[in-house]
Amino acid sequence: MRILKTTIFALLGLIALLVLAVIVITATIDPNDYKTDIESVVAKNTTLTLTIDGDLGWSFIPLGIDVNNVTLEHADGSPFSKLNQLTAQVGFLSLLKFNPQVHKIILDGLEVTLVKNEQGEASWENITAKKDVSTQSASTEQQTNTKETEKSLPLDSNEDQASKKALNLEIEEIAITNTTIHYTDKQSNQSASLKDFNLLANSISFGNEFPLNIQFKVSNSNPQLDVAAKINAALTIDSSMKLVEVKDLKSDYTLAGTPFNGKAVSASLNANGIMADLTKDTVSLNKIALAFANLSLNSDLDISNLSGQPQLNGTLNIQDFSLQALLASVGQPKIETADPEVLKKLGFSTEIKGSAEDLKLNKVLIKLDDTNYTGIVNYRSAGQFVAANIKGSELNVDRYLPPVEDPVTQAAGTIASSASNDRAASKGNKPAKNNDPEPQLLPLEAIRSLNLDISFIQQTLIAKNLKLNDLTFFMKANNGVINVSKVSGNLYEGNFDVNAKIDASSDNPAWSINKTVNNIQIMPLLKDFQDIEIISGGINLKANVKTAGNTISALRGAAKGSANFDFDKGALHGFNLNKLACEGFALINRDKVTKSDWEKKSDFQAMKGNITIDGNTFTNNNLTAAMGGLALIGKGVIDAEMLSVNYGVDLKAVGDLGDNACRVNEKVKDLAIPVICKGSLSEDPAKLCKLDSSRVQELVTAAGKKELKRKANKEVDKQLDKYLGDDKSETKKGVKNLIKGLF
Template sequence: MGRLLKILLITLFAIIVLLAIAVFVITQVIDPNEFKPEIEKQAQEQANLTLDIQGDLAWQFWPSLGVSLGRTEARIADDEELFAALDEASVSVAVLPLLYGQVEMDGITLAGLDVNLVDGPDGANWEQIGPQTPSEDTAVEEEPVAEEGSSSLDIPLTIPQVVVSDGKVRYRNTADGTDIVVEHFNLNAQDVNLDEPFPLQMSLRYQDQSDMRVDMNLDTVLAADIDNNHFVLNPMTLDANIAGATTMPVDVHLEQNLDVNLNEDTVSIKDLLLQAAGTETKGNMDITALTGDMQLSGKLATAPFDANKVLEAIGEAPIETTDSQALSKIALDATLGGEPGSVMASPLTLTLDDSTLSGSAGLASLESGKIIFDLVLDKITLDGYMPPAGGDSETAAAGGGKTGGTASLSSDELIPVETLRPLLVDGKLAIGTVKYDSITASDMKFAVTAQNGVLQLTRATGSTLGGSFSAKAKLDASGSTPKISASNTVSSVQIQPLVQMALEDDLAKGVFDMTGSYSASGNSEKALMNSAKGTIDLSLADTTVRGLNLYSTLVGGVNDMLGQFQGLATALIPSQESGKLPSALSEDTKILDLKSRARLDKNVAYLDSLSAVLQKGEITGNGWMNILNQDFDLKIGMQSPELGTSKYLTGTTWPLRCEGNLGGNPAKWCGPDKDGFKDIGKQVAANATKDKLKEKFGIDGEGDTTEEVLKDAAQKKAKEEVNKQLQDGLKKLFN
């Protein structure tokens, strides 16, 4: 027995020595570089690749058995442009396990990999890889399937280390200009085992033709079930620096547990944490039918953040607001769901400072990109979100009459038609209350749609200032020239806060109703204004215009007229010993009822008709107003019962002229039409002369002026005595 044991030990030792000698001979005597020509030949025949193995092929014996490859370049067929290259590659197995019939990988390294992918109208360069001539049909003998446990060597299950360093892949598309480079690619995986999770680290830089650059570092534990296409990264940490999308580079930190099952077409994201530019989002998400009618479920929550701090982090200027605390508390809470093929957030809650927007929103169809939403905003006060006072305004300067302000209109493209045409939208928005300046609007409801390049505001209603409003609008961008149309109705709305806000002056108070319709076409400020058309019906009730008293204007004109026609005052206003009408004590005009119709033509609103009942009279008129520079010119006819006590003035319409700018002093807007008043004075004097001649002398004088009446009366009385008496009497007539 001892002899047998000794023989066995000697035999085993001999085998080990022989195996060691064989390995030594293979690694030290056989030169692998002798195989270069054959390797290059097979690459040419089997892959259509021209290999240039510049570096050495080398064996390694201890402590690992392996082979390494030096600098190698590959070109497709006879192309001069490099398709792929690597600086170094090696693979090795542990020596000692081989002595026991086991294969244990020691490591795989790949350094300096460089791949150039080119695509274009004629196809991609990688499509040329492979045999270029059909091979003869040969019978393929099926290799016998090894029975379980029949192999003399165990299949390696674990690779202690896989290292890829300084890799680079470039993709170019000559048709559309795409140029993407992934470089500085590094991968380090330890204890790689397809049956057990293993740690993996990866880093790379992505850059494209738009100067977008992403530096990324990944640290995870990967479980890879290759047979079932199931991959789990748990935990997973990704840090990236993104430049080119914003003014300043942005650091992004992502943590999650990622489960991807390609066979089941699912993705699961758990314990998500996303931090970027001062924001933090957490949540969980499950995706099914990833490559089909995708369906999402889960929750996302973004913690409150300050919008201006986010802008600062990405290098953008802050949003300047009247309230320094505006935009300082923005948060999001969304539950993801929806039918297959859609992505919906319902319920969705967005917090903006003291306001809350809630409801649902999302993509009704991932295929069509249709956006739908049904949201409710509880309240918002806009004053704090307005720019601080003192900023430059771009309103047109006053002056220039009807054509003023048009020079400032831009010819630049205004409407992004290419962006609007593919839009599919169906949305609703309700707002509880909106406050701005001294105006509060409530119960506001809006509805919008977009399809085939036509955007419509199908509803805009609400209550404000004691009344209500409604409006509709349409933008048709489907054709070569955008067309805009709109209509609105305002009922029983207090006018004072609106005038105060628009003109920064307490100019008027009262209640107004308005209906209007408008249209324009073009794609610039100038084109839209040059094509603008519209009609407006406006009515006022119980209104006071401050700083403008039309009756005082009328009285002033009448008194000036009386001063030009001596003797008329007694005949016209016998109750006034001064010979003048007293001025009104009030500086305002009280309008009991007013109705007007105007039409819009380009930048001018033409007042075609105006009729109003005042506290001291009635007015009619017409005129125009430039909506750009607010210049206006109105011709008004006024009748006043205060001047109707004289039969010569009953029914007289006194011409007034109101012109200027809405930004000017109302007291200087209106004045009497001096020529019109003078004509009235001549006619009144002629009528009074007729009556006096008839009354004192029984003579019927004819004429439009006093002179014509006197001349006609003299001709009718040929007798000299009568003429003398007539002349003497007339001299005393108005003295």
């Protein structure tokens, strides 16, 4: 018992002596007397120069230190860092209880200058003084021996328990104010700075909620960008440092600079709660709200298995916003569209499941004004595989195209351009030509990296005034090869089905296209697409085409293939082939057509043929058509690039053509009236087709000879019958043939 009392009194005495020693030291020793020694130590061990212009101070209750007006400079006098004030205070008795209670940590006016010169050397590198090699080796050997000794010593069980005991830390206040960091890279002519950084926190202790406030400004030189931020939150950290919770996060940002063309843009990041639980290996993001100008993103997300392959489970929602308003708010020009009311209601939402290696987006909803797309998307990092199954409602692409230029403005521009070219020509100069290279259709490198399986259905699609219903698109892509197994849809009372293969493994991609068309009404299609009104009826088509290239002109020039077609119950518009045939027969009959109310079209029951495709040239040599009173046979060429036609048509009468002048008699029987159709398909169809005058004249001459021969033979028969009577012998026939042959 006496020994215990003696031990307790001894410990109390030691503590009292220690306290007394600290009191005596802090009361009698002035740390300012050691400024020169401190500066010398820094000079000896670094390449920097330390200057302490302010006072050094310390205190006992609370135990603390004050440092004021300190600068660090490089050997050439350039600044490295400076500090206005550093105050650190801790309760002395709390240290003896192994329960440190920090009163204050104040860091004010810290300024750091970091520079990388033209040679890429950084000012913060090699600032420690080089040590003597022998001293460094001895120090290293001593450290190695110490570590080996520590490894060999058994860990005391009490020390083991103490190391496992949770630290009970309490801090009354942390204040980091007016901090500035300058960074300059002379090699890349870049600079950035962190200014007015302030961090305030108080009543900090493990397991209890404490407030955190942060403010700062960031500036970048190229591109010029300024960011001002203000962050407020409530933090809770448990004593094991494995559970961190952030509540009521509210952060606001203001961005300005070159990317925003002088506009100041506001942004924010808020959250009800963010919790990281390392014991459960999870992170939970509750009601995350990110805003940028008028764009707002909300998310709830749980992340598990952090130490392994993180698993995601949550939702993501971008609320409806106007893209045009967003562009305006960030100082960018709006997108000019044919319909000024589009791009004003965009949105996105989805459920997120899986991992970064196998991510699934379920219940995807994409809003594009009045159009909605729904479906699922799956991404697998193995092979960079993307699968998607998307369905869309009605989309009018024409609304999103650039606006059509005003005809008056367009005409004025054309006249001005023509006048400019005329002036250039008058001076002996050639008109300027557009030498810009033709745009590439496919990004070949991107396609070669694709690994896709896409299924897409569009309920209604309007493009270039064409209206398609139930558009279906199935595509797979891998190793630079795109297989489009199906592109089908309903179009103008009919339907089409296309499959294609594009091999983009080389720089000259190969294309193979097979197309089937069933009863598509061609008249409204051509009218809407090219404003051409030349033929109507339901077209049936089977085409097989192969080509190569990566521009429109290359694909057209290299196209090879064939197509079979037939039209059912249609008409050729703008001209009347019956009228042209009648005029031809009237010329032969040396008569005049009296009918004047001809329709400006040529009806047919059926028209068919096949086409050979050779580049931009479509050749047809077996066109046939059954028309009212006529049989049509034709052949010719269509230039797909110039949209022109050069067609020859022979019209043979097989019935009444509607006028006495074109009656079918012995003179015109078996004759075919030639018609030539030549010119641009965009021209007036009435001027496109006309009688082939040179061939008609040949027919008139031939018909005249035929008529003379007929009359001569008739007269021979009459005279022979007069002199030979009714003799029907072979002798009479031979005499007749002999005499007719003379004519």
